[in-house]
Amino acid sequence: MLANLSRLFRYRGLVQTLVARELKARYRGSVLGFFWSFVNPLLLLLVYTFVFTQVLPRGEEVDLEPYAVFLFCGLLPWTWFSSSLSESANVLIINGNLIKKVMFPAEILPIVSVIANMFHFLFGLPILIAFLFFYAIPLHVAELVWFPFVMLVQFVLTLGFSMVLAALTVHFRDIKDLLMNVLTLWMFASPIIYPMTWLSPRAKFFMDFNPFAHLAISYQEILFYDGPFGHWKWLLALAVAGGGLFILGYALFDRLRDSFAEEV
């Protein structure tokens, strides 16, 4: 297992090349091309803002203004998370010819999915920053230093989930379909379109078991809410849990590796 993990490091050139290919191929053939990386999150934001301010207006909640910025703080990382998971569930099957016909390190594939989606997340950040400036939201350096750490935790956690999903979907194709619905549910069960403060104590208790909730809260606290970053204890706990999940996921992947070439 450790030997395999160190081998992962040797594959960085391959990962790099494949991520670049993924990003390049993504918008090939479209008129806006690479520009879509910015337009996509912007459109997504517009849709959600429209729905939750015009179609389903909330009460007068002062602490949620401007709503678009609050929404964006949760929605952007959620897109990274959910796209990575749904792509990872498919990635071994789609690249079946690589696994079946070439000596190819299969774990590269879910890793590439997660990293490629991370880049889309990064491309969405300028839009978020523009919004922050537009609404003149105060940012504090003491809080902003946590931002890369939150990203790192999210990265490791997403990778852990992706490994498990990629390995299991090869054997149980149902996961693909199930996952779409689970992700929709998961999104609404996370504090993305509503703040934690709306929840009853009972609901908050359950929310603590939702790993993505802690990520969303962290992003919101750092970028949207004023005041010091108070969620760091939860974030550290999540980092440990995420690391554990990654090791577990990788071990599972490693265990099932030999069956991929036959089952894909």
Added chain:
Amino acid sequence: MAAIELDQVTKIYRRHGHRRQFATLKSALLTGSLVHDLRPDETFRALSDVSLSVPKGVSFGVIGRNGSGKSTLLKLVAGITKPTSGQVHVKGRVSALIELGAGFHPEISGRENVFINGIMLGLSRREIEQRFDEIVEFSELEEFIDAPVKTYSSGMYMRLGFAVAVHVDPEILLVDEVLAVGDEGFSLKCLDKFAEFKRRGKTILLVTHGLSMVERFCDEAVWLEAGENQTTGDPKRVVQMYLTDVEKAEDELLAATDAKAQQAPVMASPPNPVDDDTPPTPDPSAPVVSPEDTASGPEAQADPDEPPADMFTASEGRWGSGLVRIEEVTLEGEHGAARVFHTGERMTVRMLVVADQPVDDFAFGISIFTTEGVCCYGTNTHIEEHESASLDGAGEVRFVIERLDLVEGTYKIDVAVHKRDGFSYDYHRLLYTFRVKSRTKDVGV
């Protein structure tokens, strides 16, 4: 020193049964189908107890029928799958020409795909840059290298994949039936490349159905049969043994097919021939046939219907009055009964004939047809002016072709005994099949 060494390797695949294909998490958990899948009848033994040793620098051919385990062997050597039991040792960088262009992304250019594919096959970016021009030149895609791969024809796609794979500069090259790449010129180039590899002392493992290629190119060969190592050694000898076995199987298959065709018309014909204007009683105008004979003959009575109007388009069958019957037809080569012949060999068609009563007016005929129905040859004893006085009881007719000068292919024959004016006693239409093999690939009919 061996570059590739297989030690009692067995590979068992789980067979994808009906249930397995649609297996779900639920069923695996609830019905315990995981246990079910491991039951012996759900497994398929692709290779069983195969031991092989390929010395460094040797070109090694792997031959065998479809499903004999050739590709599994290659995948094991490539490290794509692991053996169920046994050991596979491979020394040196391996490049597998198993699936050409695996991992090409259709949306991006050939140039970028060369880099990505090269990195996948274990080259560094620098190494690819050094070899890039050579790769493009080899693939003959200079004009198209910057176009997306999705616009390539399948030949171009394969050529690019092949070019990258051979420029990985492997110590061991695994080749799985990829020589059908591109046009004649490119195939020759591939062969030259293989020859160059061989010259430079690289090890090549070649899986192919092109037996002449194995004979010409390989230093050693193995014949796999149903996952077992049938024989290993000198390619000429291995290929010859394999060919002999294939011919034997073909013989049996052709004989079985013919037996089926010979049964069919008997089963299809009604017990009594029915005419439009006569009641279902034996036709009084039909030639006299003793009733016992009709009942007792295992092949029953040849249908006394008139022969089909157009003899050249009629399908398989048997007809005639039955006054003289051809009871059995055997084809013989130089070494006894056979169905597969080589061009130039002698062929004997042996017919066992029975006449119920003395007959003077008769002739035996034979015609050879290709499977498309083109008549290659036809004759009868009347044309050849063999006149024999009379026929009574059982006898044997032999028709000897001294040199079977037919081009490679499958042929069917008609045999018949009839009156000199053409009236059939017993006509066997396309009921016997034989195959001609030729070492030279002549064409014609």
